[in-house]
Structure formats: C-alpha cells, structure tokens
Amino acid sequence: MAAAAFPPPPVNTIDWSNVGFRVREVNGHIESHYSQKTGKWSPLKFVTDPFIRIHGMAPALNYGQTAYEGLKAFRTPSGDIQVFRPDRNAARMQHSAEFISCPPVPHDLFVDAVKAAVSLNAEYVPPHETGAAMYIRPQIYGSSAQLGLNPPEEYMFCVYVLPTGVYHGTHPVNALILDEFDRAAPNGTGSAKVGGNYAPVLRWSERARNQGFGITLHLDSASHSEIDEFSTSGFIGAIKNGEDVTLVVPDSKAVIDSVTSDSVQELGRSFGWKVEKRSIKYTELPQFSEVMAAGTAAALVPIRSITRRVAPTTPASIASTVKEHARLSSDSESEKVTFIEESQEDAGPICLKLLTQLKAIQQGKAQDQFGWNAAVSAADGSKVEGVPSATNGNGQTVDQMD
Numbered sequence: 260m261a262a263a264a265f266p267p268p269p270v271n272t273i274d275w276s277n278v279g280f281r282v283r284e285v286n287g288h289i290e291s292h293y294s295q296k297t298g299k300w301s302p303l304k305f306v307t308d309p310f311i312r313i314h315g316m317a318p319a320l321n322y323g324q325t326a327y328e329g330l331k332a333f334r335t336p337s338g339d340i341q342v343f344r345p346d347r348n349a350a351r352m353q354h355s356a357e358f359i360s361c362p363p364v365p366h367d368l369f370v371d372a373v374k375a376a377v378s379l380n381a382e383y384v385p386p387h388e389t390g391a392a393m394y395i396r397p398q399i400y401g402s403s404a405q406l407g408l409n410p411p412e413e414y415m416f417c418v419y420v421l422p423t424g425v426y427h428g429t430h431p432v433n434a435l436i437l438d439e440f441d442r443a444a445p446n447g448t449g450s451a452k453v454g455g456n457y458a459p460v461l462r463w464s465e466r467a468r469n470q471g472f473g474i475t476l477h478l479d480s481a482s483h484s485e486i487d488e489f490s491t492s493g494f495i496g497a498i499k500n501g502e503d504v505t506l507v508v509p510d511s512k513a514v515i516d517s518v519t520s521d522s523v524q525e526l527g528r529s530f531g532w533k534v535e536k537r538s539i540k541y542t543e544l545p546q547f548s549e550v551m552a553a554g555t556a557a558a559l560v561p562i563r564s565i566t567r568r569v570a571p572t573t574p575a576s577i578a579s580t581v582k583e584h585a586r587l588s589s590d591s592e593s594e595k596v597t598f599i600e601e602s603q604e605d606a607g608p609i610c611l612k613l614l615t616q617l618k619a620i621q622q623g624k625a626q627d628q629f630g631w632n633a634a635v636s637a638a639d640g641s642k643v644e645g646v647p648s649a650t651n652g653n654g655q656t657v658d659q660m661d
C-alpha cells in the first residue's frame with residue numbers, strides 16, 4: 260500500500276473557526292524514561308493513552324518536582340508543518356530541570372520528541388487560514404516512589420500536543436497587579452517553568468478574572484517596586500518618541516526567559532527600533548505608550564490598562580511619585596494606568612506591527628530571516644517506537660472531545 264501523503268489535512272471533527280484554549284484529545288503523546296542507575300533516557304515511545312503511569316508517591320505529585328515547556332507548530336500556506344524555535348525551548352527546559360533536580364533532557368532528544376509528537380498528530384495542526392496553532396507541551400517529572408526529600412531514581416519526559424487558539428484572545432486586556440501574593444522569592448525559582456511558579460497563582464488569577472481583569476502582573480517580591488512579569492507571559496513596554504520606538508523588557512532573575520519576547524525583541528531591532536533590557540520601576544508605567552504580554556500561548560496581547568490596589572496617598576503609588584499624568588487615574592483605594600481607551604478594540608500600532616510579523620514568520624508567510632522554524636516530516640514520526648500502523652497521516656482519528 261502506498262504511504263499516505265504527509266502532512267495530512269486537518270481533521271473535520273473540530274470547528275476550526277473556534278478552536279479556543281482548552282484540552283482536546285489527539286492521537287497520542289511521546290514518552291521517554293530516565294533511570295539514575297543507567298544514566299540514560301530510553302528511546303522515544305508513542306503512547307496513545309493520555310493518562311500516564313506514575314507512582315502516587317512520586318516527588319512530582321508530592322513535592323512539585325515537575326517542569327514544563329510550551330511551544331507551537333503551524334501550517335504554512337502550502338500545508339507544510341513547522342515548529343517555532345524548538346532549540347530555544349530545549350535550552351530553557353534544561354534550565355528549569357536543573358532547578359528541580361531533574362536530569363537534563365538532551366537537546367536532540369527534546370527536539371526529536373517535539374517533532375515526533377507533532378508528526379504523529381499532524382492532522383490536528385489547524386488549517387493555515389485560521390491562524391490557530393498546535394500547542395506543544397513537553398513535561399518532566401520525578402516519577403518513581405520517594406519519601407525522603409532526595410532526588411528519586413526515575414524520571415519521565417513527555418510531549419503532549421493539542422490544537423489551540425491564543426490564550427487571552429486577541430482584544431486588549433485589563434491587568435491587575437497582585438500585591439498580596441509573591442510569585443517567586445528573590446533567589447528562588449522565578450526563572451524556571453516549574454509547577455510551583457504556577458499553581459499558587461491560580462486562585463489569585465481566578466479572583467482577578469471575576470473582577471474583570473483578564474491577566475495578572477507580578478512585581479519583584481523583595482521591594483514590590485519593579486515590574487517582573489505577567490502570570491502567563493512576559494512584560495514588554497514600548498516608548499514612542501516621534502518616530503523612534505524603544506521596547507523595554509525587565510532585567511530580572513525572577514522571570515521566565517520568554518521565547519516570544521526574545522523573538523519580538525529581534526523583530527523590533529530588525530525594524531530599527533531600540534531594545535532595552537533593564538529594571539522597570541512600577542512608577543514608570545505611564546511613560547509607556549503601549550504594554551504587551553508576550554508568551555507562547557498568549558502570542559502578543561495588547562494590555563488595555565494596569566490597575567494596582569494602592570491608595571494614591573501611599574509613597575509606593577505613581578500618584579504620589581509623578582503626580583499627574585494623562586494615562587493615570589485613581590480613586591481612594593487604587594490607581595490605574597490606561598494604554599488603550601475603552602472605546603478602542605484594536606491593539607496599538609507597535610503591538611500590531613510586531614504581532615503581524617511574528618505570525619507571518621511562524622505561519623510561513625514571511626521569510627524566516629532568523630532561521631527560527633524547524634520543518635516537521637513523516638520521518639520525524641517514524642523514528643519512535645510504539646506507532647500503530649494506521650496513525651501517521653491517515654487523518655481518521657476522531658476528536659473525542661467534540
């Protein structure tokens with residue numbers, strides 16, 4: 260029988276015009292296991308069961324010994340599939356794994372696993388025209404039973420994939436600064452994508468969402484005077500001076516090294532803009548003409564406003580520091596910096612220009628001048644164990660969630 264053409268077309272069981280940001284079942288995921296005894300990762304394996312086998316006493320579950328990554332694959336106008344910057348994510352996962360005493364996932368194993376997971380689920384990469392993507396979620400766990408507070412014997416590396424739209428949508432979003440809760444200690448794990456940087460945020464972001472804030476922002480834990488990052492994504496401020504644009508990103512050791520932010524900074528430089536990586540004082544916020552949240556899941560989100568629950572009379576407030584500013588408003592308990600007025604539903608021109616170019620490169624519509632994209636082929640899926648003969652590229656698997 261002739262091999263099915265690769266890549267297969269997108270499945271017709273998903274409403275591709277409304278993909279959303281939620282879990283959807285696909286063909287399967289990739290796994291590899293590490294044993295401290297052998298010092299080796301096992302060959303990559305394709306597993307159709309979305310439930311993983313992990314001991315209930317695993318430090319992943321008891322002590323939070325987990326880290327993860329997020330990256331995306333896109334379909335180009337000709338239907339080919341490419342992954343955006345897997346090398347950078349491989350390096351970042353090594354950084355995170357070290358923080359939680361997990362063995363590093365070798366670069367090639369990481370990239371091979373990512374490409375295999377995409378290849379073997381290729382029919383779930385959304386159609387090019389939708390602008391949606393396949394979200395890729397590599398994960399590492401301490402997986403064998405371990406009671407004492409020591410690194411366990413065994414580890415697990417998995418790569419899950421699922422089709423998604425963008426997190427936070429595409430419209431401007433109101434942000435709330437979380438002052439009651441510190442995301443990361445000054446010398447802590449803030450720069451690592453470990454579970455412990457995310458779980459404690461859930462109840463705060465849920466509360467903020469119920470109060471009309473789609474995204475939450477963290478200040479530095481030591482002084483609450485500098486901008487760190489959004490709970491889901493990196494912070495980028497833009498200063499416009501006539502035709503000159505400067506992008507400003509926080510220089511903090513408590514923030515994730517965002518691949519999207521790094522890409523946006525490169526694009527900014529290619530437009531002739533300046534990029535500054537430096538500490539950003541909270542009180543500087545009104546000087547930005549635009550603020551964006553940058554992340555894999557989020558892409559580039561225009562921030563409508565940033566609210567902080569401080570009385571304008573407290574010394575930490577912008578109101579007591581810079582007095583009046585056109586972007587600043589306050590009441591007795593809080594102050595707000597507005598970058599996009601309520602009447603406007605579009606992103607600002609700087610965000611729009613960056614996002615348009617970023618998406619064009621990711622989707623294969625613009626020349627990939629930085630060499631960011633990695634092509635995915637049928638061969639990427641055939642290198643791994645456990646592939647059922649009908650999986651790769653036949654496009655017949657039913658999306659069980661729809």
Ligand code: COI
Pocket residue numbers: 328329330426490491492554555556557
């Ligand atoms: C991503 O942007 O990929 C992340 O991992 C952030 C997560 C909160 C969705």
